[in-house]
Every structure is written in structure tokens, then in C-alpha cells.
Amino acid sequence: MTLYADVILPLPLQGLYTYSVAQEAINSVHAGSRVIVQFGKKKFYTAIVFRTYQKETLEQPVKEIVTVLEEYPIATPLQLKFWEWVAMYYMCSLGDVYRAALPSALKLESETLVLLNPDFEDGNPLTTKEQKVFYCLSPDRAKTIAEIEKLSGLSNAVTAIKSLVDKQAAYISENIQDHYTAKSQTAIRLAKHYTEDELNAIIDELGRAKKQQHLFSIFLCLNGKTPLVLKKTLLDEAGASSAALSELLKKGYLETYEHEVSRFDYGQTNIDAAFDLNQYQQKAFDEIKESLEEKDITLLYGVTSSGKTEIYIQLIKEAIAEGKQVLYLLPEIALTTQITNRLKAVFGNKLAVYHSKFNDNERAEIWNNLLKNKEIQVVLGARSAVFLPFSSLGLVIVDEEHESSYKQQEPAPRYNARNAAIVLASLCNAKTLLGTATPALETYTNALSGRYGLVKLTKRYENIELPQIAVVNIKELRRKKQMKSLLSPPLIEGMKEALSKKEQVILFQNRRGFASMLECKNCSWTPHCHHCDVSLTYHKGQRMMVCHYCGSTYEIPAICPECETPTLDTLGYGTERIEEEVTQLFPKTSVARMDLDTTRGKRSYERIISDFEQNKTNILIGTQMVSKGLDFDNVSIVGILNADNMLNYPDFRAYERAFQLMTQVSGRAGRKNKQGLVFLQTSHPGSPLISSVKRNDYESFFEMQMQERKVFRYPPYFRLINIIVRGRDEHLTDSAAREFASALRNTFGERVLGPGKPPVSRIQSLYIRHILLKIENRASIQKVRESIYHHQSVVFANPAFKSILLHYDVDPM
Ligand code: ADP
Ligand code: ZN
Ligand code: ZN
Secondary structure (H helix, E strand, O other), rough: OEEEEEEEEEOOOOOOOOEEHHHHHHOOOOOOEEEEEEEEEOOEEEEEEEEEEEEEOOOOOOEEEOOEEOOOOOOOOOHHHHHHHHHOOOOOOOOHHHHHHHOHHOOOOOOOEEEEOOOOOOOOOOHHHHHHOOOOOOOOOOOEEHHHHHOOOOOOOOOHHHHHHHOEEEEEOOOOOOOOOEEEEEEEEOOOOHHHHHHHHHHHHHHHOHHHHHHHHHHHHHHHHOOOHHHHHHHHHHHHOOOHHHHHOOOOEEEEEEEOOOOOOOOOHHHHHHHOOOOHHHHHHHHHHOOOOOOOOEEEEOOOOOHHHHHHHHHHHHHHHHOOOEEEEEEHHHOOOOHHHHHHHHHHHHHHEEEOOOHHHHHHHHHHHOOOOOOOEEEEEOOHHHHHOOOOHHHHEEEOOHHHHHHHHOOOOOOOOHHHHHHHHHHOOOEEEEEOOOHHHHHHHHHHOOOOOOEEEEEOHHHHHEEEEEEEHHHHHOOOOOOOOOOOHHHHHHHHHHHHOOOEEEEEEEOOOOOOOOEEEOOOOOOEEOOOOOOOOOOEOOOOEEEEOOOOOEEOOOOOOOOOOEEEEEOOOOOOHHHHHHHOOOOOOOOEEEOOOOOOOOOOOHHHHHHHHHOOOOOOOOOOOHHHHOOOOOEEEEEEEOOOHHHHOOOOOOHHHHHHHHHHOOOOOOOOOOOOEEEEEEOOOOOOOHHHHOOOHHHHHHHHHHHHHHOOOOOOOEEEEEEEEEEEHHHHHHHHHHHHHHHHHHHHHHHEEEEEEOOOOOOOEEEEEEEEEEEEEOOEEEEEHHHHHHHHHHHHOOOHOOOOOOEEOOOOO
């Protein structure tokens, strides 16, 4: 009998690959083990064993596993099950999931040796950076990344190397050596055990070397207090040079050793740092617990600033007291120091923060800590934290569950971390709590139908009132020629008053929709698609308007069909222009701008927030970033500069996002004993959406949207699968997409839309077409997938389509 292992390769290949296990390795190869295997002629990869089994022989001879990287599996059986679900549901390969799941330090990327693929067919065009790297490579002698960087003169060649590997222009020959290194510090200890008398004798003996004697005494003194004496501490305390220390080491009294330190030493857990809940929070807490007894998933629908975090903290406390682990998910951008500090204060070194801005070693350390079930019990993380190796997960919290940034767009797996977390929790028999002030329509539907429990919290902490929302009709003001700037007179007045009282102001401008729409300057008419009820996107290059959903194109009308004047204009303005106007209006006030451009640096985002927190800046101008989980206590005015460009965004979720954004941004206003004031500037003051925002009436907004979703066949009534077809040749791409769509129509009929051109229809010289599938929610998704794959295999068996790339985006957002 031989032991065989089916492994997952870190490649976008469907299926598993089988290798045999050498006799001497059979005890160290298990499901979840990390192994090095050869794949192709010369390529070596770190693979993960998916399963092992005994068999006499296989029909096809297979290669043997080259090396097993460690004695213990690095992924748990539960994780492998989870990966399998992600790959199946999101229609990608297990290799895609493996690549997303493991921190790259565990994928050995930094020690990676790179080779040129001599069989590379120039089917894929290379970028300049890729070309530079490509010409440094050789097919016979592997080069390290460092060498390549030197040769190519690039300071960071890793991304280019990665994409070359993806394009199969280069391949990786990985070094067996593990790149991951724990951070360590040099510490000092006695070379052997000495008796009291012996120690005194040493001190006497050192009598003539005063410096060494002093150093030795200080060491004994420190050593009496703590078993860990760091070299640095000792030298600092003694004010001594390392020369004296080397003498003592040479004489054999002391010795050095490496002390491994955790990077996550947040100090002791201090459960008392948790606040007492007020009566409303306590009631919600009790209801959540009761609900979770019965249901696996519960929605906490609590208004902004109701103190949801404190409720989570209490729930986490209870879970860890029972020895359970907790996963607390937040959208990346909401993972600010505000929230991490709050949790650190309570959970100390039981807490780990898992974040894409951390380096790989830090992430690998959290991975290993959880795998070995050491001190970490709470992980606060962005979406990729769902892939960590939990062993006793008891509770998952998804805060701001409505956030679209939970969805990974690129690359595969294109998963929604909220939904994946729910599945992870159910695999672990854990409970899930979703929290938000503005539930996603899908989530609220589930809560109303009873699939999820529902707990409401309608009081803000300290009974601060929800802000008052003043709707400003800018169309009317424009007509009366009173709009002298982007800020309306009432908003300017409000700001003046607030600033004079040393209160702060937030101005919000939606980033999306910048100059991509047309609007009539006279009557505010905007063009919509005849088939899809979304507004059209203006494509400057083509002088066309396009519907992003069905792909229909429209001519640009010469005059406005509504009011018949020739005043169609592109719409939208950026935060930069607002900043300019604000500094002119308030020259003596300190203004900060927070958007993608001003927050590129690692720390800049936090600096802008802390300056504002400390009242160093008085006006904060920003995009959606200012709406995310921030808690300021001196903001009395919020200005929403243009509500309309959120509504006109060509996406069926535009209204939902607009409602969420406006509610969240408004939620930043309001201080103790004082109600906040929001100025909402719009050309459509009477629209039902604006009035539901004004009344803070989620329910009526929900009803309204659900009707539209039903009529136009969108989620939550329908499930969407977007099929993305890409190719170098536009004609070929187009015909592949058409053929695939018409094949799909044989099964799915009018549920198939397209193919259409996406807004950016050519990326990196690849032409792109989208096919959208709308499937009734009650349909078996399993059968749907099977049928799609069937049509795919038939259509793409055509050798003409060999170079066409295809991928799926399930539940696109
Ligand atoms: P939410 O997440 O619901 O919008 P937060 O959790 O950010 O609200 O709470 C709003 C503010 O109220 C924070 O400054 C928080 O520290 C404070 N707060 C909430 N609950 C309590 C409590 N029970 N005791 C003391 N402060 C609280
Ligand atoms: Zn008009
Ligand atoms: Zn359309």
C-alpha cells in the first residue's frame, strides 16, 4: 500500500493534484499539511494537502512529494471545508482560495526563486514593469527577488513578478526554507546555576575589573526581579558598554540567548475596562442572548451612536469566559485606532488585530498563535480574517454588515466576508451577530422572515437625539441665483454659527459618480435606461451613454427631453474643489480633506482623524471615508453637498447605498445635550428617498426599495451571477461572450442579460464583456452552477476560444 495525497496548488486551476508520499514521510503528511511538490517540468510550489488515502497503485503514475514543511498541518480540517465552500459558492478554484487565505509569509514568497518560462507564448501583453523583470530572468538559473530588483533597477519587483507568474511568463522555484521568522530579542542569563556563595565569589573575583563587577551586580539585581533580562535593558540600566558584557560572556559567567517576542503584546486583559451598559443597551444585550439561543444568526439593528461596540464587548467577554474564540469583523476602513484601542483596553493580549496593512510576518504570527491555540481569543479583523485557523470559534460579530467593502472584487475568490463569516460560524457551530444602523436589504429581509433573529436599539447613548435633517432645495436656490458656491446659504450660515461656538463641521461629498453622468442644468433631468431603471453612464470617449446593466447604448440628446433646452452637462464635483471654496469662505478656519488622495500614506488617515478629534481642524471634508465608524463628540453640523449624484449612480443598489451613506454621515452629528443639524442639499427635495432619510425612516425606505427590486428582478428576490469574459482580441472576445450567452439562454431564457460592455471595457489591453444572470432565489443554486459549467465546457471547447479568459462574480456588489 502507498499513501497518496491530493493537494491544492496555489494556482487558478480547477481540481486537485495527486502525489505519492515517501515511506519515511507518511506520519507527517495529513490533510492541511504544507508540502513542496513539483508541477510541470521544473516548477515547484508550496501546496496544501487536501486529503490523504491508501491505495495499492494508481492507474497513472504520479510524482512524489518533495518535502513536507512542518510536522503539523498548517490548515485545520474545518478550514479546508470552509475553503471548499468558498470555491464552490463563488465559482473559483481551491487554489484561488488558498492564495487568499494564507498570509504570504506562509507561502514562502520572499525566499522565492524565479525562473523564466522558456515555453512562454507571447499571448499576454506585458506592462513595462513586467518587461523589465522579464528580461532579467533566465530559464536555467533561478534568481532571487533581491537579485531581480538589483538587475532591473526596480525597487519593488514583487508585483511584477507575481503578474508574470500569473501570465505564465515566469515560474517560481521555491526555496524549502521557511521565510517566516518570529521576532526575537537578545536576552542574558547566567551560564549555569550558581549557589549564593559562588555568586559572591564571582563578584569578589571581578574586584579589579570595576565595570564588569558593576554590570554583573546590576544583572543579579534585575534577574532577581524578572527571569527575562534583555541585553538592551541590562546595558541601559548599568550604563555600561557592550565591551564589559563581552568580557563576562567570555569568562563564562553569563550567556546570551534569543528570546522570542510576540508582536502583539497589548498588555494584560482588563475586563473592568468594559463600561457598564445603560438600560437600553442591557435590554438589547439580553434580547440578543435570548435570540441566539434559538437562532444561529441575529441582527442588531441599532441607530448610530447607540453604543453597539459596548454590547459586543460584553458578548465577547462571555464567550471567552466559556473558552470560546471570537471573530469581530469590520470593514477595512473602519478598523481605526479608535476601535482597536477600545478593544485593547479591555482584552489586552487576548486580542489580535488582523489587517492588510500589517506585514506578512505579523499575519503569520497571528495564524500560528491561533493554530496552536495560544493566548489569542479575540480577532478584530478586516474581511480576510475569516480565513484564520480558529479552533474553538463561538461567536462571530460582523459590524457595519451592510458595507459593500466586505465584498472582495479582485482577484478571486470574489467573496462577501459577511456571508462567508456566517457559513464559517455554522461550520464551527458558532453564533453570528450582524450589527448596523442601516441593514442591507438582504439582511433585513432575512430578519423579517424570521430566518435571523432581530433586536432593535433605537436610543442613542446618553439619549443624544438623532440629528435634525434640513433638506435644502438647491434647484430652487439655483433658479433664484442664490447658489454662489457649492455650499448653499443655509449651510454656510449654519457653519458660521457652529464655528463661532468652537464646534466642528463635516462636509460630505460622494466620490462615485464624478463627471460620469449627464444632467440638465435647467431642470435636473438625468437619462435612464429604458430596460433597467438605472441612470446611464456618460462615456466621453465614445460620446455615448451606456447602461451598465444590460449594455444598451444611447445617443446623447441635443436638447433636454424634459424642458427642451440645450443645457445637458456633465455632473459631479470633487472634494478638492469643495476644499478650495471652503477655504475662500472661511479663510481663518483650519480645514482638512479626507479622500483617497490624501490618505495614501500608512498613517495619514489616522493623523487626519486624530487632528479632528483633538479639534486641531474645524472642518473636515471627505468622501465615504468620513462615514465609517468614527465617533467625534464636537460635531454639530454635517453638510451633504449633493445627494443626487448618489441616486443617479448607475447601479441597482444606488438608492440603498445613498440611504445608508446619508444616514451614516448624518450620524456623525450630535453632541451631549445638543441635537446635531444636517444640511442635505438636493434638487429633488420631494423624492421619497430624501424624505425617508429626513424622517430617519428605514422601514418606509425598505418597503419602497423592495418593490423596485421585485419588479426589476434584483436581490433579495433574485440572485445575480456576473460572468466576465476577457480577451486580447475584441472581436473574438465579443463572439465568445455572445456564444456563451446564447448557450446559457437555452437553459435560462430571459434570465440571461447581455453580453454588455462594462464601464471600463478594456483593461490592460484585455477587452471585457459581461453576461448577467438573474436567478430566482428559490432555484437550486447547485443545479444552476452545474448547468453554467456544462455550457462553459461546451462553448469553450472550441479551440478558437483558447485564449479567452473567463471568470464568475457571484452576488456582485
Ligand atoms: P455605535 O457603534 O452604535 O455607533 P459606539 O459604540 O461608537 O456607537 O458608541 C458611541 C459613543 O458612546 C462612544 O464614544 C462610546 O464610547 C460611548 N458609549 C457607548 N456606550 C457606553 C457605555 N455603556 N458607557 C460609556 N460610554 C459608552
Ligand atoms: Zn431639462
Ligand atoms: Zn439597461
